[in-house]
Amino acid sequence: MTLKDIAASLGVSVNTVSRALADKDSVGEDTRARIKAEAQRLGYVPNSMARSLVLGSAMTLGLVITNPSNPFYSQLISTVEQRGRACGYSLMLLVTEESPEADQRAAEALLRWGVDGALVVPVQSDGQHWERLNESGVPLVLLNRDFPDLALDFVGVDYEHGAYEATRHLIEGGAKSLCLMEEDLPISPVEQRTAGFRRALAEAGIEPSRDPVLSVPTRRRESQALPWEPADAYRLAQDIVAGGDLPDAIMVGNDYFALGVYRALSEAGLRVGEDVLVGGFGDHPFAAYLTPALTTVRLPVAEIGTTAVDVLLKRIQGGTDHQAEKRHERCELAVRASSRATVRASTSEDTTT
Amino acid sequence: MTLKDIAASLGVSVNTVSRALADKDSVGEDTRARIKAEAQRLGYVPNSMARSLVLGSAMTLGLVITNPSNPFYSQLISTVEQRGRACGYSLMLLVTEESPEADQRAAEALLRWGVDGALVVPVQSDGQHWERLNESGVPLVLLNRDFPDLALDFVGVDYEHGAYEATRHLIEGGAKSLCLMEEDLPISPVEQRTAGFRRALAEAGIEPSRDPVLSVPTRRRESQALPWEPADAYRLAQDIVAGGDLPDAIMVGNDYFALGVYRALSEAGLRVGEDVLVGGFGDHPFAAYLTPALTTVRLPVAEIGTTAVDVLLKRIQGGTDHQAEKRHERCELAVRASSRATVRASTSEDTTT
DNA sequence: ATGAAAGCGCTAACAG
DNA sequence: CTGTTAGCGCTTTCAT
Numbered sequence: 047m048t049l050k051d052i053a054a055s056l057g058v059s060v061n062t063v064s065r066a067l068a069d070k071d072s073v074g075e076d077t078r079a080r081i082k083a084e085a086q087r088l089g090y091v092p093n094s095m096a097r098s099l100v101l102g103s104a105m106t107l108g109l110v111i112t113n114p115s116n117p118f119y120s121q122l123i124s125t126v127e128q129r130g131r132a133c134g135y136s137l138m139l140l141v142t143e144e145s146p147e148a149d150q151r152a153a154e155a156l157l158r159w160g161v162d163g164a165l166v167v168p169v170q171s172d173g174q175h176w177e178r179l180n181e182s183g184v185p186l187v188l189l190n191r192d193f194p195d196l197a198l199d200f201v202g203v204d205y206e207h208g209a210y211e212a213t214r215h216l217i218e219g220g221a222k223s224l225c226l227m228e229e230d231l232p233i234s235p236v237e238q239r240t241a242g243f244r245r246a247l248a249e250a251g252i253e254p255s256r257d258p259v260l261s262v263p264t265r266r267r268e269s270q271a272l273p274w275e276p277a278d279a280y281r282l283a284q285d286i287v288a289g290g291d292l293p294d295a296i297m298v299g300n301d302y303f304a305l306g307v308y309r310a311l312s313e314a315g316l317r318v319g320e321d322v323l324v325g326g327f328g329d330h331p332f333a334a335y336l337t338p339a340l341t342t343v344r345l346p347v348a349e350i351g352t353t354a355v356d357v358l359l360k361r362i363q364g365g366t367d368h369q370a371e372k373r374h375e376r377c378e379l380a381v382r383a384s385s386r387a388t389v390r391a392s393t394s395e396d397t398t399t
Numbered sequence: 400m401t402l403k404d405i406a407a408s409l410g411v412s413v414n415t416v417s418r419a420l421a422d423k424d425s426v427g428e429d430t431r432a433r434i435k436a437e438a439q440r441l442g443y444v445p446n447s448m449a450r451s452l453v454l455g456s457a458m459t460l461g462l463v464i465t466n467p468s469n470p471f472y473s474q475l476i477s478t479v480e481q482r483g484r485a486c487g488y489s490l491m492l493l494v495t496e497e498s499p500e501a502d503q504r505a506a507e508a509l510l511r512w513g514v515d516g517a518l519v520v521p522v523q524s525d526g527q528h529w530e531r532l533n534e535s536g537v538p539l540v541l542l543n544r545d546f547p548d549l550a551l552d553f554v555g556v557d558y559e560h561g562a563y564e565a566t567r568h569l570i571e572g573g574a575k576s577l578c579l580m581e582e583d584l585p586i587s588p589v590e591q592r593t594a595g596f597r598r599a600l601a602e603a604g605i606e607p608s609r610d611p612v613l614s615v616p617t618r619r620r621e622s623q624a625l626p627w628e629p630a631d632a633y634r635l636a637q638d639i640v641a642g643g644d645l646p647d648a649i650m651v652g653n654d655y656f657a658l659g660v661y662r663a664l665s666e667a668g669l670r671v672g673e674d675v676l677v678g679g680f681g682d683h684p685f686a687a688y689l690t691p692a693l694t695t696v697r698l699p700v701a702e703i704g705t706t707a708v709d710v711l712l713k714r715i716q717g718g719t720d721h722q723a724e725k726r727h728e729r730c731e732l733a734v735r736a737s738s739r740a741t742v743r744a745s746t747s748e749d750t751t752t
Numbered sequence: 753a754t755g756a757a758a759g760c761g762c763t764a765a766c767a768g
Numbered sequence: 769c770t771g772t773t774a775g776c777g778c779t780t781t782c783a784t
Contacts, residue, residue, distance in 0.1 A: 091507070091510050091511055091535075092511060094512045094513065095448055095451050095452045095512070095513055096452055098448050099446075099448045099449055104448060113477070114467065114480075115470065115473050115474050117470075117473075120468050120470075120473040120476075121467070121468050123467045123473075123476070123494070124466070124467045124494050124623070127467075127494040128494060128496070128622055131493075136491060136493075136508065136512065137491065137493070138489060138490065138491055138492075139476070139480060139492040140480070140489075140490070141476070141480040141481060143481070154444070158444055158446070159447045160447065160448055182442075276684060276685070276687075276688050280688075302684060302685075305685055306688065308688065308690075309688055309690075312690065330685075331627075331629060331655060332629070332655075332658055332683075332685045334629075335629050335633075335658035335659065337661075337662075337690060
């Protein structure tokens with residue numbers, strides 16, 4: 047079913063049909079009605095591809111994600127898709143699983159498809175292809191992971207501040223020797239959290255003898271990146287426990303690591319929230335339901351998703367005049383039992399996220 | 400940069416360029432080399448839209464998901480995207496958030512874009528538009544939720560069997576009065592789990608006086624479906640505890656519900672795995688790390704994703720001749736401490752999922 | 753081996 | 769108000 051078919055069936059010209067269906071003026075009321083009726087009858091569906099070709103816009107956004115299984119990103123996918131569609135845009139999704147090659151291929155694919163713009167969580171080994179894509183005229187917004195040196199829009203979390211606040215909270219709770227467990231990816235969120243953590247330590251005058259920032263090795267399994275494995279954090283935590291000088295507070299870069307830490311500690315007969323305080327990142331759905339409930343930094347995922355889309359759309363419409371803007375959205379600490387030495391059980395308020 | 404530009408710059412015809420770049424025969428070796436070099440130099444990128452328009456295929460698959468935040472679906476997104484891209488297909492993602500209207504709009508969008516085929520987790524209120532889309536010539540594979548009456552391919556989990564096995568396991572563990580907590584969506588997985596649960600009860604000669612299948616109300620929050628809220632299960636579990644006749648085993652339709660159940664029970668001074676056995680569904684990353692570790696049914700997500708893509712591609716290539724096939728993949732019970740009255744702590748084997 | 757011409761389905765400029 | 773013409777970028781006949 048094409049415009050041509052309708053036109054033929056009605057004995058009018060193709061573009062009268064086009065205009066009638068597009069509700070343009072300069073079409074007789076009766077003709078329009080007849081055309082619409084016929085279109086309905088024949089089950090006409092406009093061909094987006096042809097339309098895009100001539101219009102020069104596919105009304106499509108690209109979304110490049112490293113790992114959809116990460117709850118932060120899965121929520122982002124949902125938000126972005128909905129916000130985009132609300133503005134008339136379809137979504138083309140690309141998954142990179144932390145592979146630099148996939149990241150590069152993603153940039154090419156976006157260029158080929160002529161998306162109107164793209165939201166990108168980059169594999170942060172190299173950002174040149176993203177810069178090039180942007181220079182090719184495809185507006186880009188980096189999500190969550192920034193290349194500070196590149197003049198690309200960015201929307202993400204203020205991890206530095208989040209880590210700082212959380213660490214300070216632990217210190218105020220009495221912690222004197224703290225450590226931070228982070229995934230071993232060279233990405234800006236890790237850097238920022240590390241910086242925030244160190245700042246809090248420095249401000250409190252805590253000077254650990256050894257580097258308090260520990261790296262949890264990232265593994266890969268058949269085309270899947272596994273950066274957030276409780277098992278890996280579990281092993282590292284076991285080592286810490288076995289190693290002798292136990293910290294009295296452990297920060298982790300994501301809530302999944304906290305699961306491993308919980309287990310290692312409890313197996314060693316240590317009580318989380320009493321012997322050792324624990325703080326996480328992400329406020330994943332299970333965090334409030336652990337025993338003890340996990341203190342964690344809540345990330346403004348929805349804001350980030352919708353803001354990113356809005357920034358991108360402004361870029362698409364407005365052109366490329368104004369400077370790149372880097373937005374770091376504030377996050378909020380959800381205090382629960384794992385960081386309150388004095389409190390035994392969590393209150394039910396904590397569960398209503 | 401278009402073929403035309405390259406052609407002009409080299410003084411050859413457009414379609415010589417086209418064939419040279421497509422590595423077709425009937426192009427002189429020297430010409431081809433010159434053309435390729437020039438294409439490289441000018442940074443030529445083929446326009447997928449124009450290509451699709453003339454070829455009649457966009458090399459694109461549609462993926463319709465109700466809720467990306469559901470770990471089962473987020474993993475599915477990842478698998479499908481990768482498998483699809485490995486076969487040369489791009490992915491267009493649509494999110495419905497359990498909204499029947501969005502579900503309908505998704506079908507239209509797919510038709511407009513002329514995707515080569517689609518994988519669909521349908522909002523199961525009505526499947527007619529999917530049937531129509533399929534009849535319009537867009538091959539379709541239903542994911543996870545089936546319309547048994549419609550002649551559409553389906554790939555999903557054998558929930559009936561999974562629930563049956565899990566329930567039997569609980570009964571063998573000594574349970575005499577069991578209940579099942581399910582989300583209140585009218586979808587085939589819930590039906591199947593319920594059926595499996597009931598079959599296990601019946602076989603064991605257990606005849607509860609009241610209906611043992613309990614429904615956890617699904618809520619919505621600003622364009623987001625929340626079918627799996629620990630808080631909701633928590634409340635329901637509280638009611639059960641308060642209600643008097645406590646079951647000695649609780650099955651839940653997903654692991655998130657188990658979180659709520661754990662809390663309600665422990666707040667009532669009941670010990671999971673001793674006073675009350677608990678079994679879940681999904682084997683979410685946190686399941687093995689709860690205290691006690693959660694016995695749960697592991698779903699073959701990766702198999703389902705890749706199988707679904709393969710079935711779809713066969714459909715796309717093979718045509719629409721053979722009958723619809725419905726594949727229910729077997730799942731596997733991960734037995735852990737929450738269902739072992741005799742075991743106190745979980746062994747570390749359980750954690751290496 | 754190469755070029756010219758036609759067309760995918762649609763929209764935008766012009767005429768009339 | 770409507771029809772004609774042209775063209776988006778590419779591929780596929782068909783000539784040469």
